[in-house]
Amino acid sequence: MSTTDEATGEVPADGLPPDVAALIGEVQYPEAGGFPVEQGYIWTSCASVENGNPLFWDEAVAAEITDGPIAPPSMLSVWFRPHHWSPGRTEPAVPLQVHFDLKERFGLPEAVMTDNTIVFHEPVRPGDTLRTHQVLRSVSAPKTTKLGTGRFWVIEVEYFNQRDELVGVESYTGFGYRRDS
Amino acid sequence: MNAALTVDRVHVGDTLPTLRYDVTATTVVLGALAARDWRPMHHDHDFAVNRNGTRDIFLNTPNQAAWFERYVTDWTGPYGRLGRMTFRMKGSVFPGDTMHLDAVVEDVSRDDTGCGWVELLVSLTVDGDLKTACTARVALPVSPDDNPWRRRGDQWQP
Numbered sequence: 013m014s015t016t017d018e019a020t021g022e023v024p025a026d027g028l029p030p031d032v033a034a035l036i037g038e039v040q041y042p043e044a045g046g047f048p049v050e051q052g053y054i055w056t057s058c059a060s061v062e063n064g065n066p067l068f069w070d071e072a073v074a075a076e077i078t079d080g081p082i083a084p085p086s087m088l089s090v091w092f093r094p095h096h097w098s099p100g101r102t103e104p105a106v107p108l109q110v111h112f113d114l115k116e117r118f119g120l121p122e123a124v125m126t127d128n129t130i131v132f133h134e135p136v137r138p139g140d141t142l143r144t145h146q147v148l149r150s151v152s153a154p155k156t157t158k159l160g161t162g163r164f165w166v167i168e169v170e171y172f173n174q175r176d177e178l179v180g181v182e183s184y185t186g187f188g189y190r191r192d193s
Numbered sequence: 194m195n196a197a198l199t200v201d202r203v204h205v206g207d208t209l210p211t212l213r214y215d216v217t218a219t220t221v222v223l224g225a226l227a228a229r230d231w232r233p234m235h236h237d238h239d240f241a242v243n244r245n246g247t248r249d250i251f252l253n254t255p256n257q258a259a260w261f262e263r264y265v266t267d268w269t270g271p272y273g274r275l276g277r278m279t280f281r282m283k284g285s286v287f288p289g290d291t292m293h294l295d296a297v298v299e300d301v302s303r304d305d306t307g308c309g310w311v312e313l314l315v316s317l318t319v320d321g322d323l324k325t326a327c328t329a330r331v332a333l334p335v336s337p338d339d340n341p342w343r344r345r346g347d348q349w350q351p
Contacts, residue, residue, distance in 0.1 A: 062263065077342055086261070087259070089255055090227075130279075
């Protein structure tokens, strides 16, 4: 167990603050998608990488192979990125809130994602309304890389459709850091 | 439609055709917006350089996933069904870079349900430097009348 230095309120360099340790394994930020999965975004994504897979462009092919149109599996997280602005919101919404919570908690102004695993289950289809939640899996001790000094963390995001079928799981490894001066 | 690529036609050590693509600022910005990623390091040169300490704006992770998916399914055709992708980002991809995607078959197998799987090691390089490594697990038909997309529940083990 970590012990806190009463003078500074900090924990040893290789320990985790209790409030962060308590979050590991907890389901956080259950969220419904802000809009149904839409065909237009599927085409925009395919256009951005020149993906000509007929599953996404030819209704007859999609009907034959996937029982109708589907979204590219790699678009899983797209359906949960909030609008840049919406009425009544005073703070910018951010995706993967646990990542930003950790940046703030540890006072690390910069961050990059280093590893990302996506596991695909039921296909996502236009018109689906998805829901998700985030789970913090681990936080490292402080590390120094060529970018700066900070911590690595692993966050899992689970996605379900309106029938409560699992459609995918994403695992992100982030590195929050402060640039070394 | 051409005959589907079936798993029996794939062997360990096979390589996929190289995809070569000249990255521009439009590539980066279009990719970020297509992924609904509004963060400034993917569209704001000044922010990327002076806040992130990078050379320029750079491709975001979700858009790289889309590039990898496109590359893999260009090879498999529409019957190929991705089960899993793992990326490790080693460096950023900037406007002005020419990215190369290459892949080698690392494993060919059938699982307990009879589903055919191919494991690919895909690399995204710029000037020979590895920028992102991706391991992709993709299901292929085991015969001309098989279709991995029909698998549901415990018959799908990605």
